[in-house]
Amino acid sequence: MTTTTHTTRIGVVGGSIAGCAAALAAAQAVPDATVVVFERSAGELRDRGAGIGIQHERFAELVAAGLLDASLPATTNTAREWYAWGGEASGLGKLIWPQPFPFNAYNWGHLHRSLRGRLPSHVEYRGDARVVSASPTESGASVTLADGTVEHFDLLLGADGYRSVVREAMFPGVVPEFAGYLCWRGLSDFAELEGLPTDSFFTVGFPHGHLVAYPIPADDGRRQFNWVLYSMVPPELTGDLRTATSIPPGAASDGLLDFMDALLTRELPPLWAAALRKTALEDVFIQPIYDFEAPAYAKHRMLLLGDAGAVARPHAGAGAVKAMQDAATLLRLWPTATDLDDLATRYDAARRPAGHAVVALARRIGEAQVLHTPDWSAFDEATFVPWLTAQMELPDGTEIGGRRL
Template identity: 45%
Template sequence: MRGGTVAVVGGSIAGCALASAAARAGADEVVVLERTHGRLADRGLGLCIHDGRAAELAATGALPTGIAAHRLTRRSWVVRDDTAAGPAGRVFWEQPFLFHSYHWGLLWRGLRAATPASVVYRQGAAVTGVAGAGERAEVRLAQGTTEAFDLVVGADGYRSVVREAVCPESRPAYAGYVCWRGNFDARRLESLGDGGWSPESVTTVCFAGGSCVVYRIPGPDGPRVNWVLYAMPPQTGRLPFNDPTSFPPGQVTEELTAHLGALLDREFPPYWAQVIALTDPADTFVQPIYDLETARTTAGRLLLAGDAATVVRPHNTSGAAKALQDATAFEDAWRRAGTWDELLHAYQAARGAAGRELVALARRLGRGQVEQPPVWATMDRREAESWWQGQLGGAADIGGQAMTP
């Protein structure tokens, strides 16, 4: 199929990837409608992509070459042990971890730079509604205008306007816990020593009621340390976790900050508590954990991708890979289709069930690592391996599934 006009609502990772896919596949016009005016590249989050998924995505062109990435090979699971272990705690299990880590902003910048010049990227274009019945789809913009396209792609994240039209019954569901996130310049580690921590290793600090993942990522000015700590929030009832919106960097409440400090003092090996404490308040935020699955990813002339289609808890380390796989499936479906209906049907067949499986796996991981964790301090390697296979529930690994050729 050749020709046609496409609007992509949302201009972050999924949006850039889907816009590039549409342009490569042969669309006459591709317009990205991004609501923000600011620099998306300033987002400093860390993320990982499984080596197997990265190789597949690079082969299809969905993951451009040359984007800064940090190689990871091992994951160490650690508990505090005041009787036998040193300040870095006791390692009770190590497993292979074949991933590369990325800086969100640098990944987005690479995807944005690789977007074909024919794509029109409009910032400050907030979409307030869409309609996709019939032979055309329409987007309504905040300034009151309406624009029509042959297809509208929702790549507008967990609060997707397009999803409201495709699956109005689907809502993000709060998992009952939050994550504290932060990152800092890796040179700050020099004040603590390396703690036996290899640059290629991911460390998971385990404690009663949660876990914390710590690893290095590339940064605009050199390597950084990125961490994500999952735990129940303070049980005061005063904090608004009924909405997926985060407490952004620099705006974390005193109550949440104090709760994190007490948790580090009580549960963490001293070295890892000091590592987390190296993070500036301006680089620390809190994110309620939600998940969401949809019964369908298409309706009429509307299509969902990335977090607009499924919100997967971060334990699965699959968010960026899933968005790029959505773009790959979209481009493949376009090239094989003779009509818009065939394109939409093929995309739904390729990505609908895949998204729901990722949500189910991430829920198991959340239960096993936060909601109903084992007694970490008593675990050994054999018990940990058995526990992990139960977490996977038949999946080959975390990081997303391999795509069918």
């Protein structure tokens, strides 16, 4: 890329997975650039996403790209066990299929800390810095902060999640679409759970929903039980879910928690219901499920990374991976781009299809495994495997866990 005497200024809005990965890519690609990350949260971002599953090959690619540490704590895993009501003596229900599953499980907090820890010291990570708006300028883009300050950048990277203000500046009014269902999430101490294998992901199917659960490494070296329970929307949930939102720990009403408890009793085999009840109710959080694809990943000198550009339903297990791949792609393209506009064009061409594919795959899985569920308990391995296989891969190679970098 042609050099100028002017020090390139790169702004990053959002300091989570995509934001740290983006700042790392920018700092590596242009070592003498000024890189500033604006993160609205004041403290350490902890336990945002609970558990993250990453497919072995995708993990290795991100290590090779310089974004992930090969030593990131993980729970190693051999299978994804699929269950439904039924079975004989086991309180776990009927095991339909122990699917070979090349994924390990990670703690979201460890992942974020590792990415942030890799930022060179000259990257300025500003916490408690909320960007209220962004706008294109003749030579780049500017951001306005909550305290009224305006800062200008040659390139602005929008890594500010599903309600991105950078995206709003690029495509006003283009917002995520509610998928029609939600998930309940929580963590408990794996050591307290009896009868569960320690080296598997688990899925338990029921009408209009399913449970996904797996052990993840805790801060103290123990294992936590990370669970995500997909269900229809409780009538108790008031508020407009068409506007992207979530209900953080401690904010779910008694009525909502009663709905969840009844769901556990009605739909889950007893050991699974008991496992979820080990989570303190004040720690349960709720995330409505959205689909989103930005019309483009770049416009003017503004680029989108991570959920700001595309939100896939979590069934594809690929959102955090996609966020880091977005940054890895930026890093790969930078040295051969003729200027920042060329970089933006080539980044959009490279990443828009990848975002589109993962959103499409996750939508298909959600339709099959939540909105239009089969009779899970009627499956045996011979009928289940073709049903599942038909959902899990797109012709372009996008599969659960994401797409090759």
